[in-house]
Structures are given as C-alpha cells and as structure tokens.
Amino acid sequence: MSRPSMTPQKRAQPDSQSQPPALPENERILYELIKSRKNMGIWTADMKKETGLQNIVVTKALKSLQNKNLIKDVVNVHNKARKIFMAVEFEPSKEVSGGSWYSEGSLDTEFINILRKMCLKHIEELKVATIEDIWKSISASGVLKVACTMQQVLEIVRALALDKEIEELKSTGVGEFSTVQTGKVCYRSLRGREAPRVGHLSSIPCGVCPRISECTPDGVISPKTCVYYNKWLKLEF
Template sequence: MSRPPMTPQKRRQPDSQTQPPALPESERIVYELIKSRKNMGIWIADIKREAGIQNIIVTKALKSLQSKNLIKDVVNVHNKSRKTFMAVEFEPSKEVSGGSWYSDGSLDTEFINILRMMCLKHIEDLRIATIEDIHKCIAASRIMKVECTMQQVLEIVRALALDKEIEELKSTGVAEFSMVQSGKICYRRSRGRQGPSVGHLSSIPCGMCPRISECTPEGVISPNTCVYYKQWLKLEF
C-alpha cells in the first residue's frame, strides 16, 4: 500500500515581539541593554560602563539605533543633564517623566493654573459639584487646549480643599444636595470666599495666570494674543 504524500511542515516563524532585530554585534549589545531597563531607561554613562565595549563604538551604536527608530532619548526630571535612553515601545515611568503634570521634563505650571481656575469656576457655577460634574464641565467648555483626565481634576480639587478654597462634603441628598446622590463626596466654594456674586471677572484666566506680570497691551504676552482669554470670551478667530 502506498503511503500518502508527506505534507511539508511550515517552519515556525520567530516571535517578532521577543526576538531582537538583526543588528551588528555592538548595536545588539547596546539595544538589549537599553531594552532590559524597560520604562525606566538607562543613563548613557551606565550604557558605556555595562556594555563592555569602547565608548566610541557605544556612541556610534546609539546614533544608529536612533536612526532605525529602535531607541529614543528621554528627559529624567530628577536629573535633566543625564542623557537617558529607552526602547521606543516603552513610555517613561512616572519616576522618570514626573507624571502628568510635567511637559518635556518641566513642571507645566500654566496648565496647572488654568485647570485650577477652571475647577473653581465650575464649582462656583454649580454650587455643589462632584468630581464627575467638574470634569464634564471642563471637557464641554473646550477652553483647555490639552485634554485633562479625571485623575488630574481630582488632584487639583484636593489641592484646592487643602488650600481652604473649597470644602469637601458628603451629600445628604436633600436641600442644596438634592442633585447629588446621598453619601457621595462633593465640593462647594468655602463659605466666606468670594463666589460668583462678585461677577465673572473674578474667574477670568488672568486672575491665575503665572505670567500676568509680563502681560502688556503691546507686549509679546498680551490680552490680544492670549489664547485662553479669547476662548473665555468666545472670540475664536
């Protein structure tokens, strides 16, 4: 009896997720060392010390790996002078990037102050507001040029409570809390603080702008060129 013809087995392809790309030896050593540090990255001095190859070869390997889009240099907020490298598939950890309040390695004070101002405004407007209410109002206003997260709003609101600008309360579900579920954490403007009765000028972006001292009618920083001021007035050109 003749046997059926053998079906050739397909050769298993290497897993592209785990196998390093084909690289010259020096680049492979440097790449694997960088990739092993994942989202923490590695300082260039540590690469040169741990790679076990000449510094000039390490430098050439780094340039080649960057040109191949396999690695990137990132800013470590704790030591900006240290050049740190990371494989492109990783995003820097909070320990490296500083978290959501940092931009390009620097604390984004403008974003923080604008978000703080927006939280205060919406708490005043709503009288009693939950975190979800505040976040929804900020998103709907479209004044923020960068989308903010619920966690960022929560951190700002907690800071405002510590500064005694607002009060953190538990809803009773009745009277002024009638729109909030009983037992839910909510916020209102601290009693004795200026509220919306003083008019909307109290909550314009200028009031909390970190560069207000540099703002002049004809200067580089000016009400005529301020994006936040125009959006506040709904004068988008």
C-alpha cells in the same frame, strides 16, 4: 491511490516582540540592555560601565539605534544633565518624567493654572459637584487644548481644598445635595461663605474642660497629669 496534498504549509512566523531585530553586535548588546530597563531607561554612563564598551562605540551605536527608531532619549526631571535612553515602546515612568504635570522635562505651570481656574469655575457653576461632574464639565467645554484626566482634576481639586477656596464634604442627598448620591464625596465653593471662626482656646482641651476651674499646676488635676492635654501637645512630661 490518493495524491498527497500540494497545498503549501505556512511557516510559523517569529514573534517580532520577543525576537530582537538583526543588529550588529555592539548595537544588539546596547539595545537588549536598554530594553531590559523598560520604562525606567538607562543612563549612558551606566551603559558603558555594564557593557565595557568604549565611549565612541556607545555613541555611534546609540545614534544608529535611534535612526532605526528602536530607542529614544528622554529627559530625567531629577537630573536633566543625564542622557537617558529607553526602547520606543515604553513611556517614561513618573520617577523619570515627573508625571502628568511635566512637559518635556519641565513643570507645565501654564496648564496647571488653567486647569485650576477651570475647576474652580465649574464648581461654582454646579454649586455642588463630584470629581466626575467637574471632569465631565471641563471635558465638554472644549477649552483645553489637551485632554485632562480625572486624576489630574482630583489633584487640582484637592489643592483648591487645601487652599480654602473650596470645601470637601459628603452629600446628605437633600437640599443643595439632591443631585449627588447620599454619602458621596463632593465639593462646593467657599466664595461668599464665611468660614467658621474658632477661638484660640476652643482648639485645645482646656477650652472645653468642665473642671478647668480646679486645674492648678501642682494640683490633683493639672496639665502635667492631664492625658488629653499631653496628647494635644504630643509631649511627655
């Protein structure tokens, strides 16, 4: 007769992520509410409204939950006077934190200015560069105390292009573009390059119209009947 196995069977461990910790009733109610808001967090006034708990009870429970490292308070850049709480496993959404350009609720202008100068410097050194080239050069330089993302570099580079410090173009694959794949978007500095000057009339249809000499205010050809002129003005006569 065979003996039954005496090897103890392991009990199934509860899922710590799905099971809330053992907490006093008031703390459990608040913790579950805060956690349900994920990366948006919740304002203390909304907690009181939704739970019906008194102010002193909410304040005491929140302090206890923070001491247990279950929740954290975060700054809402759009309303810094509001006390927002969220579970520690979540990072604030862009709507709350303001995104990667904010640090502790304030716009990090120092970091933006440094990254702006570095982007311009590396574009000038590389002559023609893609976003990937610029980001790799900045990362390899070791100048920044904190790592920057490629998305941050892209946003800075686009701002430089709008400010006419650099230009965005597509590689032709030849000449100065030989190191960049044909058709790929790249950037180069406008320093030392004179931007093309455009005459006042060349930007409107009249400046290049072959029948401008026949155009009169009340004639068959006139600004009132010209579809190109109307589109340029974005008006209806």
